[in-house]
Amino acid sequence: METTDISFYSMAVGLLLMLVPFYYLWKLKTGLVQATVLATLRMCVQLFLIGIYLRYLFVWDNAWLNSFWVILMVFVASHTAVSRTGLRRRMLFVPILIGFLVTAFLVGFYFLGLVLGLENIFSARYFVPIMGILLGNMLSVNVVALSTYYNELQREQQMYYYLLGNGATRFEATMPFLRSAVVKAFSPCIANMAVLGIVSLPGTMIGQILGGSAPDTAIKYQLMIVVITVVASMLSLMITVNLSGRKAFDEYGRLKHVFRHQKSRYNSLELF
Amino acid sequence: MIRLEHVSIEFGRRKIVSDFNLAVGKGQLVCLMGESGCGKTSVLRALLGFVPVSSGRIWMGGDELSLHTVHHIRQITAYVPQELALPSEWVSEMVRLPFELKANQHIRFEEEKLFQYWDMLGLSRDLYQSKVCRISGGQRQRIMLAAAAMLDKDILLIDEPTSALDSDSSGRVFRFFSLLKEQGKTILAVTHDRKFASGCDRTVNM
Numbered sequence: 001m002e003t004t005d006i007s008f009y010s011m012a013v014g015l016l017l018m019l020v021p022f023y024y025l026w027k028l029k030t031g032l033v034q035a036t037v038l039a040t041l042r043m044c045v046q047l048f049l050i051g052i053y054l055r056y057l058f059v060w061d062n063a064w065l066n067s068f069w070v071i072l073m074v075f076v077a078s079h080t081a082v083s084r085t086g087l088r089r090r091m092l093f094v095p096i097l098i099g100f101l102v103t104a105f106l107v108g109f110y111f112l113g114l115v116l117g118l119e120n121i122f123s124a125r126y127f128v129p130i131m132g133i134l135l136g137n138m139l140s141v142n143v144v145a146l147s148t149y150y151n152e153l154q155r156e157q158q159m160y161y162y163l164l165g166n167g168a169t170r171f172e173a174t175m176p177f178l179r180s181a182v183v184k185a186f187s188p189c190i191a192n193m194a195v196l197g198i199v200s201l202p203g204t205m206i207g208q209i210l211g212g213s214a215p216d217t218a219i220k221y222q223l224m225i226v227v228i229t230v231v232a233s234m235l236s237l238m239i240t241v242n243l244s245g246r247k248a249f250d251e252y253g254r255l256k257h258v259f260r261h262q263k264s265r266y267n268s269l270e271l272f
Numbered sequence: 273m274i275r276l277e278h279v280s281i282e283f284g285r286r287k288i289v290s291d292f293n294l295a296v297g298k299g300q301l302v303c304l305m306g307e308s309g310c311g312k313t314s315v316l317r318a319l320l321g322f323v324p325v326s327s328g329r330i331w332m333g334g335d336e337l338s339l340h341t342v343h344h345i346r347q348i349t350a351y352v353p354q355e356l357a358l359p360s361e362w363v364s365e366m367v368r369l370p371f372e373l374k375a376n377q378h379i380r381f382e383e384e385k386l387f388q389y390w391d392m393l394g395l396s397r398d399l400y401q402s403k404v405c406r407i408s409g410g411q412r413q414r415i416m417l418a419a420a421a422m423l424d425k426d427i428l429l430i431d432e433p434t435s436a437l438d439s440d441s442s443g444r445v446f447r448f449f450s451l452l453k454e455q456g457k458t459i460l461a462v463t464h465d466r467k468f469a470s471g472c473d474r475t476v477n478m
Contacts, residue, residue, distance in 0.1 A: 156357065158353045158354075158355065158356050158357065159356065159357065159358055159359065161317070161320075161322050161351075161353060162351065162352070162353050162356055162358070163369075163370070163373065164320070164322070164346060165320045165322070165346055165349065165351030165353075165429070166346070166349070166350060166351055166370040166373065166375075166376070166420075166423065167346050167347040167349075167370070167373050167374075167375030167376055168346075168373045168374075168375065169343070169374065169375075172373055172374065176359050180359075251339050252321040252322070252324075252339070252342055253321070253322075253342075254321070254322060254323075254324070
């Protein structure tokens with residue numbers, strides 16, 4: 001079964017639909033029109049460039065090149081995560097990089113090697129898209145969870161120090177904050193899982209069906225993709241929180257200033 | 273039990289506390305007084321290693337505060353900060369929170385003992401089944417004081433124990449502290465309440 005291609009003319013017709021959100025963003029004076037136009041243009045240019053690059057990546061199908069590409073993706077994802085959380089780059093970049101890298105390879109190889117049983121797990125057709133899906137999910141979960149975790153820690157310092165001052169270890173004292181971050185980041189994932197196939201037909205499955213796969217194969221892939229993205233998101237978050245904690249707290253368990261807009265090293269008088 | 277020698281605390285370039293000395297013996301009730309922003313709370317927090325001292329030395333329960341002793345010091349101390357908001361939904365959960373920590377798991381939580389303390393502090397037993405959002409700031413303050421006493425630690429560090437209380441309730445808190453003192457507990461409290469301070473063994477003006 002052949003997938004119907006979309007011509008450039010048809011693409012332009014499709015993109016015309018964006019006029020609807022542009023109109024409402026302008027009408028409601030959201031100040032987001034310029035950003036949305038730019039984002040749309042960036043998306044088009046980036047995806048076309050990636051399309052060209054992926055075409056060659058698939059033709060060459062070189063393990064080293066594919067790995068290099070994935071490592072580059074990890075770097076970009078880490079950089080984006082740091083920017084979006086507003087946390088200090090020096091504190092978060094390396095932990096998030098390690099968290100993403102270790103998790104993507106660990107969970108990715110498990111799926112490609114053990115579940116799919118591929119002979120060549122670096123095959124561009126599988127390796128690059130799977131890593132991309134993992135990284136995309138890890139990125140969104142980590143941004144929400146890390147922002148929540150450190151924001152709440154800054155805001156509710158009294159509680160953190162209360163627990164610490166009554167004998168808690170740093171792990172115990174940060175537990176309520178981690179719990180809250182995990183709940184906030186994973187609630188949408190869990191809600192989505194619960195309605196998958198009834199309310200929402202997810203991207204992987206639709207992509208495969210449009211690409212000519214049998215629906216039952218597409219469903220199996222979708223199921224596995226959901227499983228590995230949840231696992232990767234959780235694992236990467238735990239690694240990131242653990243590693244970033246070494247820089248966010250000093251040896252006495254004192255919380256340092258973790259956000260870029262904060263100037264001095266420790267929290268000042270107004271917080272005490 | 274508590275000793276500070278030539279302690280100075282700085283935040284950036286601003287010196288908050290300069291060359292401060294204090295000694296509190298076992299079974300004493302001492303309060304720190306002074307204008308807002310003079311560093312009373314910072315001193316209390318420095319005792320637990322929450323605020324870095326720029327110079328000076330601190331001893332708690334015989335140990336000098338350092339990286340090696342700080343966790344032990346926090347284990348022998350009960351600490352109640354001002355205006356504490358805990359994530360619990362129910363009062364019964366809130367009072368149990370410090371007992372769930374590994375360091376305090378050997379201490380038995382006895383509801384009857386808690387209610388005895390609540391009676392002394394003028395709190396009704398019905399509060400135990402109340403939602404935290406339904407209780408007043410003064411009730412919360414006294415509930416946490418009772419929970420701190422239940423932990424049976426040698427040292428109690430309390431920040432503004434009577435800030436949200438009327439004079440009758442303040443008197444109850446003072447009598448409660450006197451009882452703890454008789455049990456050999458060492459209490460250092462930060463307060464603005466002159467009446468409360470006048471009853472303490474010693475008042476240190478900062």
